[in-house]
Amino acid sequence: MKAVLVIGLLLMLTGFYGLMTRRNMIKMVLSVAITEVGLQMVMITAGFIRGGTAPILTEDITELASFVDPVPQALVLTAIVIGVAVNALMLAFIIRMYGKRGSLDVRDYTDSKW
Amino acid sequence: MVTPIYIFIIALGIAFLLPLLERAKKGAAETVFLAALSGIALISWHWLFSLLTGRCEIGEIFTAGFRPPFSINLRVGMEEAVFTSAINLATLAGAVYLIRELSGRGTKSMMLYLLFVMGMNGMVLTRDIFNLFVFMEITGIASYALVALRLDTKGLTAGFKYAIAGSLASIFMLLGIIVIYMITGTLNIDSIASRMVSFSGTAAAGFVAPAVFMLVFAFMIEMKQFPANGWALDVYDSAAPGISAMISAGSAGAALFAIYKILPIAGEGWYMAAAITGSVTFVAANLIGLKQERAGRLLGYSSIGQMGLLLTVVSLGLKGSLPSWQLIAVGLFINHLLAKAGLFWLTGITGEDRIRNWGVIARRPFLLMMMGLFMAALSGFPPFPAFWSKWTLVMSMFSGGMKVWVVFILLGSLFEVAYLFRWFGYAVRGGVEDGESGDIVKGTPEKTAVIFFGAALLTAVAYYMMGKMIDNSTLMLMPLVGAAGLLLFERFDPRVRGIVSLAAVLYYGYMIIPGLSGMPLFFNSFFLGGGAIMLLATLHRRTASRGFYPMLLLMIGSLSALALSSTSLQFFYAWELMTFSSYILVLRGKKAMKPALLYMVFSAAGAYLVMAGFASAGGTVFGGAGDGIAGMSGSLQMLPFILLAAGFLVKVAGMGLHVWAPGAYAEAEDDSSAIISSILSKAGVLGFVFLFIKAGTAFTGSTYLYSTIGWIGAITAFFGALYAAMQEDAKKLLAWSSIGQVGYMILGLAAMNQIGWVAALYHSVSHFMFKGLLFLAVAGVVYRTGTRNMYEMGGLIKRMPMSFISVMIGIIALSGVPPLTGFGGKWLLYNALIERGWYLQAALAFFSSTVAFLYCFRLVHAIFLGQAKPAFRKIKEAPRSLIAAQYILIMAIMMFSMKPSILIKPIMGIVGERFDTLLTWQANTLYSPFGYWNGFAVMMVVCALFAILLVILLLISPKPQKVKQFNIVFAAERPETPETTHYAWKFFTPYERAFSGILKPAATRFWNAVGEWAEAVAAMSRHIYSGNTGAYVVQIFIFGILLFILSRGGLS
Amino acid sequence: MIITALIILMGVTMVVSAVFALHTKNLLMAVIAVGILSLFSSIIYLIMQAPDVAMTEAAIGAGLSTVIFLYALRRTTDRDVDDD
Amino acid sequence: MIKRALIFLVLAFFAWQFLLMVTGWEGLSGLGEIARHYMEKGREELGAANIVTAIVVTYRGLDTLGEVSVLFLAAAGIGFLLGAGRLSRKQDGGNAGGLENEKTRRKASEILETGSDIVVPAIAVFGVYIFVNGHLSPGGGFQGGAVIASAIVLLFLSHPFYSLNHGVLKVTESLSGTVYVGLGLLGLILAGGFLDARFLPVGEFGRILSAGAIPVIYSLIGLKVGAELVGILEQMRRPS
Structure with a gap:
């Protein structure tokens, strides 16, 4: 499943690129979101085992090796929720900042520097 | 023993309940909030004293009833007890200091604060790497919002920058964590550390190295290392001083503890890189601080410098080249914690950000005295903890043959002394540049009390260390x-x-x-x-x-x-x-x-x-x-x-x-x-x-x-x-x-x-x-x-x-x-x-x-x-x-x-x-x-x-005649500036001319040039902190590259 | 084999929509593009035998997150932005 | 120009690092130590069919509690930022934060309104179903909570002037959280440790009422998450 890994890492790079080049704050948050999706894909790949099935037991327990690793899935679950929570918070910051200055350009918010 | 799980139970339980108290009797929420923080603090002190007196062993706490590595475990050893006790004490005091502002902002701000404290405790206590990440996120998110407590543009912007930097750090951290999990099959810090070693030579090492690098990178961002720290400076600069105090003092300590846990996982190759990064940060931050005119940001530079120094100490200590590094680190940390918080608190009381105007504090001798005390502590004067730490540090470094390190550390300290005492000079002698000189600094009783408490605590620790040293x-x-x-x-x-x-x-x-x-x-x-x-x-x-x-x-x-x-x-x-x-x-x-x-x-x-x-x-x-x-x-x-x-x-x-x-x-x-x-x-x-x-x-x-x-x-x-x-x-x-x-x-x-x-x-x-x-x-x-x-x-x-x-x-x-x-x-x-x-x-x-x-x-x-x-x-x-x-x-x-x-x-x-x-x-x-x-x-x-x-003189001299001083006998008019006609005016001018060649104050010029040069370098370098979030992001990435190069150099 | 091809196809779409999201001048389109990206990732999770994650990503990452972004858009600007 | 070069350098560097990871990547060939333990012992220890749920709720329960706290914190932070003090008219120029949207907000169409009135309860019930069955099938508190929240989104869409009963929301939010912590405490007192779900009987595998307190805890998480998400949405929506 290297394909997924590659996609994930490419998405992360795209996110980095966006974070460095975009001046619109909403786009910066979108970049973070893109990076996070990429990262989560990498994380899922890390737990993937070829031929494994979802880690849900049935009444008749089958061969153990036939499951994918459940731990990364649990971690990704947490990561997704945390990521969305932080992004929402950042958007709240943006809304409030926009209310102050009416701009989404990050360059308009350099009050504290040096 | 009260299990430290109660720290989390209290914090979360109360935080979840606080919204219901919003409509309750006035003051109820505040009381419950402070009681919760006191409870948390009491638990950590209880552990500290029990461990100090040998009444209990190191506490291993297993959650969910399973042994690690199958579930998350916590540990309270001496180090954890010291750090949590210090952090909880400072945050409790900080909460008392902030109580009016928090209460004015409703129960939400108190919930944020409570979970902020919980997050830091978790960062110190947990022995699970992913759990560490979760607690860092909790601490981070709470701080993002707290930074914007005043809801002004500066604070909001700083909160946003902080959130962006924090997100980047957590992305890299997760990438590192997942790869480490892949190859070790566990998330428990203790088991990972032992298993990582065995991977150094295997095929897996190829893709582990980048992951480990990213893990360390993430923590270095959290440690606010130079130059990836513009956002942090803006945070210290923009947040309410009471909040800056807590972020500077508390989360810095928690982050330090986290990196102390992480570095051994990353492996020995990283110790040197981390130590170098730390000392570069220490020198750079303090150098740039020289040009700083605003109190909050000045303290920010100082905080970042201290973080760098602490990182150096911890890394070198882990590397084994600094004997008794724990003592150094704890001394520096507690000193930084209390002194920095104290100065931030004072900034909050004076309400004056420009250091030139700090003359306002001169009318309050008590506050001025506190300021002097914190300054002395921060610059490492005896008997304060940093003095003993710095002494031990320099001694151990020299005995370990690390002379160059000593040069850098002393240089950084000197810069710090220069800008801190420049500020103090203004406070004592500067007067007030503009505005009404009549306004007296007002501090509410609880704020003053908190500052005094901080100073007293600092003195107590100083006394303790002095007795030992x-x-x-x-x-x-x-x-x-x-x-x-x-x-x-x-x-x-x-x-x-x-x-x-x-x-x-x-x-x-x-x-x-x-x-x-x-x-x-x-x-x-x-x-x-x-x-x-x-x-x-x-x-x-x-x-x-x-x-x-x-x-x-x-x-x-x-x-x-x-x-x-x-x-x-x-x-x-x-x-x-x-x-x-x-x-x-x-x-x-x-x-x-x-x-x-x-x-x-x-x-x-x-x-x-x-x-x-x-x-x-x-x-x-x-x-x-x-x-x-x-x-x-x-x-x-x-x-x-x-x-x-x-x-x-x-x-x-x-x-x-x-x-x-x-x-x-x-x-x-x-x-x-x-x-x-x-x-x-x-x-x-x-x-x-x-x-x-x-x-x-x-x-x-x-x-x-x-x-x-x-x-x-x-x-x-x-x-x-x-x-x-x-x-x-x-x-x-x-x-x-x-x-x-x-x-x-x-x-x-x-x-x-x-x-x-x-x-x-x-x-x-x-x-x-x-x-x-x-x-x-x-x-x-x-x-x-x-x-x-x-x-x-x-x-x-x-x-x-x-x-x-x-x-x-x-x-x-x-x-x-x-x-x-x-x-x-x-x-x-x-x-x-x-x-x-x-x-x-x-x-x-x-x-x-x-x-x-x-x-x-x-x-x-x-x-x-x-x-x-x-x-x-x-x-x-x-x-x-x-x-x-x-x-x-x-x-x-x-x-x-x-x-x-x-x-x-x-x-x-x-x-x-x-x-x-x-x-x-x-x-x-x-x-x-x-x-x-x-x-x-x-x-x-x-x-x-x-x-x-005398006798001869009296005999031969004629009768003396009295002449008025400005009785100009030989000219017709009275000079405009009579003083210049005084015979003592520029009396030795002829000699001055004669010696003009050697009288040129070469030394003064030289030292002036040194001073100007340092200031010019500071003025130039601080321009990297442009306040532009995008630029900060680029700096963070560039720092990553530098860190990588440093680590390669350290490995070879 | 088909699955791999599907993944690659989706992956290309995802990267393209990510780049599109960053470069479009229309923020609304950008947000929707990222939403689609999330949705596709949740399908990939399903293929990767992670149904729990897939559900979470679909509901929270693709769904609610997008709604939150849209709300934020509505409250900040209703015109397209220039971005370099 | 320098900046572009730097950005290119950064991207090249990280691309190189990622490339190193890709080339060295071998993928898991088998379960690691703790994963194996969970798969082998999970059923007998906790009685949950969905091992991810077992991990999320119990083995790594502290993470999940933290995760809930993060959501709670974010909701509190958003509420603090957007709720505290009305978003006043522009302080230093610019467009006032979407104030006029309030006026321009159109009434939804009849069909949407009626349709949603029927669908919303159904979606909400589905959400509940997801978290109640979290220990048996994919899904759980987070997914269920999110589904409930999406029901509310639908409600917002169809009834632009709909106003939530904040009292109920707040009580749900507070109580579910507190009870969650309380259950964790029960685990500490009655079973092996904080957040141990085994203070209730493990029960018969595959039943709704099995796996100890896992379904209870996950339901509370679901309620809590739902309430938080709804709170966030409500704050984001409301141009105060």
């Missing part, structure tokens, strides 16, 4: 106890305080002096006796003089401790106490802001040289110096000798390193000037005495170290005299004169023979007497006339005859002519130099003595002779206590002049037998290989000569 800590504590005791008398009349101080010094002297012998006896008698006389002189004070007596007593006490010290640490401890207390005394002068800062920076630099010297010598250089010359061991290496000598040269204001001295000596309050220039300047002499005793004659033959120092002494003597002659300001004149006089002492000591040492010690006492006398007399004159410019005076002989006599006696003694004490000193010195074969130096010293006539003459002539100014026709004699002190000194001068043996015999005894005995006594006559001196006879002869001359 220093030998004979009770004795070493005495100066501090005395000064602290005097604080209790602050509300009394200044005279009462003066008398109490005097009594304290006398009693202290009475207690310790009888038990002493040798050099400690000499210097103690000198410092304490001199101090007592000078204290007497200060009794004329009628102004409030807040803090004056405690600091004076502290200075005298620390000088005494310096002379009593028997280990390097004791010496350095006393040295630093002396530096700090004298700095405050200097700063008390009206125009002393800049000179005091210069004094502080140079003193700190000198002190660091001394510390490095001790470290390079392996710690115990001055052990046994108390035995006097008999303990001379000759067991010193070249490097420590040079470092120590350089440090002491700064203190004695040796030429080139003297730029601080004229200002510091002259701009202090008039009576303080007398003390500082006559007593304090001998601390450097003491240093040289101790150093030369230790070094012995080891360098006299093989190298020219002693002769170099001798030359510096001679040149200092010459230039001191020369500059003194050019001064228009009486105190500046005396200041330069002091610099020159101390040069003689160094020259004498460097001669390394018996006569030289006797000359130096004798001259120390003698210089104390006449310079103290002159400064006090001038103090009296300045007190009455209100000016220090000599050309504005004149004719005061009628109004102030007693002072005139003082100055007369003083200058006779100073200029080294018979019959007074100065002569003996000079005579001995020339003997010593000739014996040593230093003819050129002797010639230079002799020439300097002649130059000294120029200014001596001027002092008496310009001030006392000639016509009195109309304004000064009615002034009175100097205050009685000043006169009394002067006449005690005059009596002493007379006594020692007539019977030099009273002084010289004991000094010869103290100098002892190690040198070849060259001086002998026959009755009252002192014989040297080159001649003899009978003080009494000389006195008689000179007196007789003068009497005869």
Whole structure:
């Protein structure tokens, strides 16, 4: 499943690129979101085992090796929720900042520097 | 034992419940909130005390009922207990401080705060790497929102930047964590660490290395390392000070603890890279801080610097190259925690962000005192924890061969001292630049109480560490106890305080002096006796003089401790106490802001040289110096000798390193000037005495170290005299004169023979007497006339005859002519130099003595002779206590002049037998290989000569005629500025022209250039912090690349 | 094989929509593009035998997150932005 | 120009690092130590069929509690930022934060309104179903909570002037959280440790009422998450 890994890492790079080049704050948050999706894909790949099935037991327990690793899935679950929570918070910051200055350009918010 | 799980239960349970309390009775939410924080704090203290007293073992807490690595576990060991206790205490205090603001913002802000605290506890306690991530997120998210507590644009922007940086860090962290999980199959930190090692050589290593790099990278961002820290600076800058305090103090500690857990996972290859990153951050942040004008951001730079230093300590400690690094780290951390929080809190109280306006705090002596205390702690002055930590750090680094590290750390510390005390200078002396100067800083009671609590806690920790670190800590504590005791008398009349101080010094002297012998006896008698006389002189004070007596007593006490010290640490401890207390005394002068800062920076630099010297010598250089010359061991290496000598040269204001001295000596309050220039300047002499005793004659033959120092002494003597002659300001004149006089002492000591040492010690006492006398007399004159410019005076002989006599006696003694004490000193010195074969130096010293006539003459002539100014026709004699002190000194001068043996015999005894005995006594006559001196006879002869001359003069001179001062006989009009026609105006201009080639203040220019260069570098580098979030993101990534390169370099 | 091809196809779409999201001048389109990206990732999770994650990503990452972004858009600007 | 070069350098560097990861990547060939333990012992220890749920709720329960706290924190932060003090008219120029949107907000169409009135309860019930069955099938508190929140989104869409009963929301939010912590405490007191779900019987495998307290805890998480998400949405929607 290297394909997924590659996609994930490419998405992360795209996110980095966006974070460095975009001046619109909403786009910066979108970049973070893109990076996070990429990262989560990498994380899922890390737990993937070829031929494994979802880690849900049935009444008749089958061969153990036939499951994918459940731990990364649990971690990704947490990561997704945390990521969305932080992004929402950042958007709240943006809304409030926009209310102050009416701009989404990050360059308009350099009050504290040096 | 209460399991620390309750920390989380309390925090979460209460946080979840708080919204329901919103409508409840007023104050209910606040009470519950504070109670929850107290509960959390109590749990951690409970663990700390149990662990300290050995009542319990390290606590391992398994959640969910499964053993690790199958479920998340927590651990409370000593380290965890210390960190959580410190953090919880600080955050509890911080919550009390912030309670009004939080309560004003509703229960949501309290929930945020509560979970912020919980997050930090989790970061410290958890042993699971992913759980660590979760707690970091909790801490982070809570801080993002808290930063914007005031909902102003700055705060919001800072919160947004923080969130972006935090998101980046967590992305890299997760990438690292997942790969580590993949190859180790576990998330438990302890199991990972052991398993990571086995992967270093395998095929998996190929893709593990980038992941590990990203993990470390993430934590380095969290540690706010240079240059990936612009966002953090903006956070400190923009948040409410109470919040900045908590982020700077608390989350910094938690992040430090996290990286302490993570680095071993990353592997040894990363220790060095982390350590280098840390020290670069330390130096860079403090350098850039030099240009900072705003308090919040200044503290931000300082915080980041401290983080860097802590990172260095932890990384080197983990690497195994820093023994006792835990002590260093904990000391630095607690010091940073409390002092930084304290300063942020003070910023919140003054509400003033520009440091230039911090004069507002000067009206609140209590707050100013707290500020001074926090400053002292932050800059690593004793007895505060950072002092002990820095000492241990530098000692261990040197013994581990890490000299370059020491250079960087001391350099960074010096920058920090510079900007912190620049700020403090403004606070004490700056006044208020604009706006109403009338507004008094208001602090609510709970805020003031919190600040006091922080200071008290800091002091308690300081006391604890001091007891552990220093030998004979009770004795070493005495100066501090005395000064602290005097604080209790602050509300009394200044005279009462003066008398109490005097009594304290006398009693202290009475207690310790009888038990002493040798050099400690000499210097103690000198410092304490001199101090007592000078204290007497200060009794004329009628102004409030807040803090004056405690600091004076502290200075005298620390000088005494310096002379009593028997280990390097004791010496350095006393040295630093002396530096700090004298700095405050200097700063008390009206125009002393800049000179005091210069004094502080140079003193700190000198002190660091001394510390490095001790470290390079392996710690115990001055052990046994108390035995006097008999303990001379000759067991010193070249490097420590040079470092120590350089440090002491700064203190004695040796030429080139003297730029601080004229200002510091002259701009202090008039009576303080007398003390500082006559007593304090001998601390450097003491240093040289101790150093030369230790070094012995080891360098006299093989190298020219002693002769170099001798030359510096001679040149200092010459230039001191020369500059003194050019001064228009009486105190500046005396200041330069002091610099020159101390040069003689160094020259004498460097001669390394018996006569030289006797000359130096004798001259120390003698210089104390006449310079103290002159400064006090001038103090009296300045007190009455209100000016220090000599050309504005004149004719005061009628109004102030007693002072005139003082100055007369003083200058006779100073200029080294018979019959007074100065002569003996000079005579001995020339003997010593000739014996040593230093003819050129002797010639230079002799020439300097002649130059000294120029200014001596001027002092008496310009001030006392000639016509009195109309304004000064009615002034009175100097205050009685000043006169009394002067006449005690005059009596002493007379006594020692007539019977030099009273002084010289004991000094010869103290100098002892190690040198070849060259001086002998026959009755009252002192014989040297080159001649003899009978003080009494000389006195008689000179007196007789003068009497005869006086009689002749009276007989032959015509009747004197009185002329008004501005009676211009030869011109038709009155000059517009009469002062310039005063004959004392630019009296020595011809000489100035003649010497213009060498009078160019090259040293001043050099040091100015150094200062400007540092500021220019700071000004340039700080532009990377453009405030643009996008640029910060790029910087974070660039930092990643740099870190990577660093780690490769470290691995190879 | 088909699955791999599907993944690659989706992956290309995802990267393209990510780049599109960053470069479009229309913020609304950008947000929707990222929403689609999330949705596709949740399908990939399903293929990767992670149904729990897939559900979470679909509901929270693709669904609610997009709604939150849209709300934020509505409250900040209603015009297109220029971005360099 | 320099900046572009730097950005290119950064991207190249990280691309290189990622490339190193891709080339070295071998993928898991078998379960690691703890994963194996969970798969082998999970059933007998906790009685949950969905091992991810077992991990999320119990083995790594502290993470999940933290995760809930994060959501809670974010909701509190958003509420603090957007709720505290009305978003006043522009302070330093610019467009006032979407104030006019309030006026321009159109009434939804009849069909949407009626349709949503029927669908919303159904979606909400589905959400509940997801978290109640979290220990048996994919899904759980987070997914269920999110589904409930999406029902509310639909409600917002169809009833633009709909106003939530904040009291109920707040009480749900507070109580579910507190009870969650309380259950964790029960685990500490009655079973092996904080958040141990085994203070209730493990029960018969595959039943709704099995796996100890896992379904209870996950339901509470679902309620809590739902309430938080709704709170966030409500704050983001409301132009105050």
